[in-house]
Amino acid sequence: MTVTAEPTIAETADPAGVRGLLFVRDRGIFVLWAALLIGFGLWASPYFASLDNALLIANAAALTAIFAAGIAVGIICGALDLSIPGTAAMAGCVCGALMTHGVPVGLGIVAGLAVGVLVGVLNGLIALRGFNPIIVTIGSLSVLSGLAAALAGGYTIPGLTGLMFLGTDRFAGIPAPVWVVAALFVAGTVFLTRTRDGIRLMAVGGNAEAVRRAGIHADRYKVLGFVVSGFCAALGGLVTAALVTEANPAANPGIIFNALTAVALAGVSLAGGRGSLPRVLVGALILGTIANGLTIKGIQPYWATAVTGVLLLASLGLEKWVSTTVSRRLVVAAQDDKKVTR
Amino acid sequence: MTESVLELRGIDMHYGYVRALDAIDVTVGHGEVVGLLGDNGAGKSTLLKVMSGAHQPTSGTILVHGEPTTFASPSDSTAAGVQMVYQDLALVEAQDIATNLNLGREILRKGPLGWLGFVDHKAQRKRAADELDRLGVRTAPVTRPVEMLSGGQRQVVALARAATRVTGERNGVLLLDEPTAALGYEQTRQVRALIRRMAEQGVACVLVTHDLPLAAAVCDRIVVLNRGRKVADVAAAETDNDQLVGWITGARESMFC
Numbered sequence: 001m002t003v004t005a006e007p008t009i010a011e012t013a014d015p016a017g018v019r020g021l022l023f024v025r026d027r028g029i030f031v032l033w034a035a036l037l038i039g040f041g042l043w044a045s046p047y048f049a050s051l052d053n054a055l056l057i058a059n060a061a062a063l064t065a066i067f068a069a070g071i072a073v074g075i076i077c078g079a080l081d082l083s084i085p086g087t088a089a090m091a092g093c094v095c096g097a098l099m100t101h102g103v104p105v106g107l108g109i110v111a112g113l114a115v116g117v118l119v120g121v122l123n124g125l126i127a128l129r130g131f132n133p134i135i136v137t138i139g140s141l142s143v144l145s146g147l148a149a150a151l152a153g154g155y156t157i158p159g160l161t162g163l164m165f166l167g168t169d170r171f172a173g174i175p176a177p178v179w180v181v182a183a184l185f186v187a188g189t190v191f192l193t194r195t196r197d198g199i200r201l202m203a204v205g206g207n208a209e210a211v212r213r214a215g216i217h218a219d220r221y222k223v224l225g226f227v228v229s230g231f232c233a234a235l236g237g238l239v240t241a242a243l244v245t246e247a248n249p250a251a252n253p254g255i256i257f258n259a260l261t262a263v264a265l266a267g268v269s270l271a272g273g274r275g276s277l278p279r280v281l282v283g284a285l286i287l288g289t290i291a292n293g294l295t296i297k298g299i300q301p302y303w304a305t306a307v308t309g310v311l312l313l314a315s316l317g318l319e320k321w322v323s324t325t326v327s328r329r330l331v332v333a334a335q336d337d338k339k340v341t342r
Numbered sequence: 343m344t345e346s347v348l349e350l351r352g353i354d355m356h357y358g359y360v361r362a363l364d365a366i367d368v369t370v371g372h373g374e375v376v377g378l379l380g381d382n383g384a385g386k387s388t389l390l391k392v393m394s395g396a397h398q399p400t401s402g403t404i405l406v407h408g409e410p411t412t413f414a415s416p417s418d419s420t421a422a423g424v425q426m427v428y429q430d431l432a433l434v435e436a437q438d439i440a441t442n443l444n445l446g447r448e449i450l451r452k453g454p455l456g457w458l459g460f461v462d463h464k465a466q467r468k469r470a471a472d473e474l475d476r477l478g479v480r481t482a483p484v485t486r487p488v489e490m491l492s493g494g495q496r497q498v499v500a501l502a503r504a505a506t507r508v509t510g511e512r513n514g515v516l517l518l519d520e521p522t523a524a525l526g527y528e529q530t531r532q533v534r535a536l537i538r539r540m541a542e543q544g545v546a547c548v549l550v551t552h553d554l555p556l557a558a559a560v561c562d563r564i565v566v567l568n569r570g571r572k573v574a575d576v577a578a579a580e581t582d583n584d585q586l587v588g589w590i591t592g593a594r595e596s597m598f599c
C-alpha cells in the first residue's frame with residue numbers, strides 16, 4: 001500500500017548535441033538562405049548584392065509568400081486548401097467588377113477579402129461534414145473559376161488603375177506588395193504564437209481530439225483555418241490584379257505548386273500541427289533568390305526549378321535525419337540520467 | 343472514507359442481448375484509489391465508460407457528491423469532476439508541456455492585449471511548472487515539446503493534465519484504463535507514485551489494470567468483476583494475490599451470495 005522510494009527524476013536540460021540538431025531543424029532554413037545570399041553575392045558580383053536587387057527579390061517573392069501563408073495555415077490546421085487559385089481569381093474579379101461599376105476602391109477590396117472569408121467558411125463547414133478537405137477544395141476551385149469567368153463575362157477586367165497602390169506603387173522606396181507581405185506575416189505570426197485562438201488553431205491541426213477533450217469547440221478552429229487560408233488567397237488575388245491592373249478570371253493552379261514548395265522548404269509538416277510563418281516567408285524568399293541569382297548569371301530559368309526541387313528533397317532528408325537522431329539521443333540521455341540517480 | 347465522491351447504484355448495461363454489467367454498486371471515496379480487476383470481457387471498460395458518460399447505463403443511478411446525476415456525454419462528467427484519462431488522445435505532440443497543460447484554460451494577459459486574446463506565456467509556464475512540482479513529477483522543462491518526451495513522461499503529463507482538471511472547488515475522480523499497459527518497469531513506478539500523490543491531495547482514482555502487484559501497491563480498495571457481476575469489494579490491505587486471482591477466474595465464490 002505505501003509507496004517505497006519515490007522515483008523522482010531531476011529535471012534535465014537538453015544535451016548540447018540535441019540543442020544543435022534542434023537549431024538545424026528550427027533555424028536551418030535561415031542558415032540556408034544566408035548561405036545562398038553569400039554564395040550568389042560572390043558568384044554574381046556585383047549585380048546580386050545591391051539594395052535594388054534585394055527589393056526585386058522581395059517583390060518577386062511577395063505573391064508566392066502570400067499564397068504560401070494561406071497554404072501553410074491550412075496545413076498547420078489540418079487541411080490542404082486547393083481552392084486558393086479559385087478564391088484568388090474570384091476575389092480579383094469581384095473587386096474589379098465592383099470598381100468598373102463605380103464602387104470606391106476601398107469597398108471593392110473589402111468585398112474581395114470578404115469573398116475569401118466566405119469561401120473559407122463554406123469550405124470549412126463542408127469539410128466538417130466528414131468529407132476529405134482536398135476533394136472539397138478541388139470542388140470549390142472548379143465552382144469559383146466558373147463563377148469568376150461568369151462574373152467577368154469570360155474576359156479579363158482591365159483598367160483597374162485604382163489598385164496600383166497595392167501593386168506597382170512604392171512607399172518609402174519599397175514596393176507595395178512587400179509592405180503587404182510584411183504586414184501579413186507579422187500579424188499572422190503574432191496570431192499563431194501569441195493569441196489563444198492561434199495557439200488553439202495549431203493544436204487542432206496537431207490533435208483535434210485532444211483539443212476537444214480539453215472542452216474546446218475544435219470544429220470552430222478547423223473552420224477558422226479555412227477562413228485564414230481563404231483570406232490570404234483573396235489578398236493574393238487582389239495583389240495579383242493590382243500588379244497588372246486587371247483581374248483575370250482564369251484560376252492559375254501553378255500558384256499552389258510554388259506556394260507548396262515554399263511551405264515544404266519551411267518544414268511545415270503535411271501531417272499538421274507544426275510550422276512557422278517566418279520560415280514560410282524565408283522559403284518563399286529562397287525560391288525568389290535562386291531564380292534571381294541564376295537569372296543574373298544568364299542561366300536558363302528551368303535550372304532554377306530543378307535546383308529548387310533538389311533543395312526540397314534534401315531538406316526533407318535532413319529533417320528526417322534530425323528528428324530520428326534527436327529522439328534517439330534523448331532516449332539515451334534519459335537512460336543515463338536514471339543510472340546516475342539510482 | 344468521509345464522503346463519497348462518485349457512487350454507482352444498481353448499474354445495468356446491456357449491449358443488445360449481451361449483459362455487460364449486472365446490478366453493479368461501486369462507491370469511490372474522497373481521494374480513494376479503487377482498483378478494478380477482472381478477466382477479459384468482465385466489463386471493466388464498460389463500467390469506466392458508464393462512469394465517464396461515454397455510455398449511458400440501461401438502468402441504475404449515478405451520484406456525484408451524493409447528488410443523483412445523469413451523464414449524457416463525457417463533457418457532463420468532466421463538468422462534474424469525473425474525468426477519463428486517455429493516454430494517446432490527450433496530448434498535442436508538437437506543442438510544449440506548458441501549452442498542453444493550459445489548453446482550454448489559457449491565462450490571458452492583463453489589459454488591452456488580453457482583450458485581444460493574447461496569452462500570458464510566462465504565467466502559463468509558471469502555473470504548469472507549479473502543478474507538476476506539486477505532483478512531484480517535473481521530469482523535463484515545461485517548454486519541451488511533448489513529442490520529445492519518453493512514454494512514461496507523456497503518461498505523467500497526461501495524468502497531471504487530467505488531475506488539474508478535476509481539482510476545482512471539490513476534488514474529483516480520475517478514470518484510468520490500463521495506464522501502465524505500455525510502460526516499462528521504471529515508468530510504471532513513476533505512474534504509481536503519481537497516483538498515490540494525487541490521492542494524498544484528494545484526487546480519487548478508479549484504476550483498471552491487469553497488474554496485480556500494481557493494484558496491491560497503489561489501491562486502497564479493490565473491486566473484482568466477473569462476467570458483468572461484482573464478485574469482490576475489499577480493502578487492499580485485507581486481501582492477497584491468491585484471493586484476487588480466485589475471484590478473477592471465478593474459482594473463488596463471490597463475496598455477495
Ligand SMILES: Nc1ncnc2c1ncn2[C@@H]1O[C@H](COP(=O)(O)OP(=O)(O)O)[C@@H](O)[C@H]1O
Pocket residue numbers: 357360361362380381382383384385386387388389
Ligand atoms: N460496444 C460493444 N458492443 C457490444 N458488446 C460489447 C461492446 N463493448 C463491450 N461489449 C461486451 O461487453 C462485455 C464487457 O466488455 P468490456 O467492458 O470491454 O470488458 P473488459 O474491459 O473487462 O475486458 C464483453 O462481453 C464484451 O464483448
Ligand SMILES: [Mg+2]
Pocket residue numbers: 386387
Ligand atoms: Mg477493457
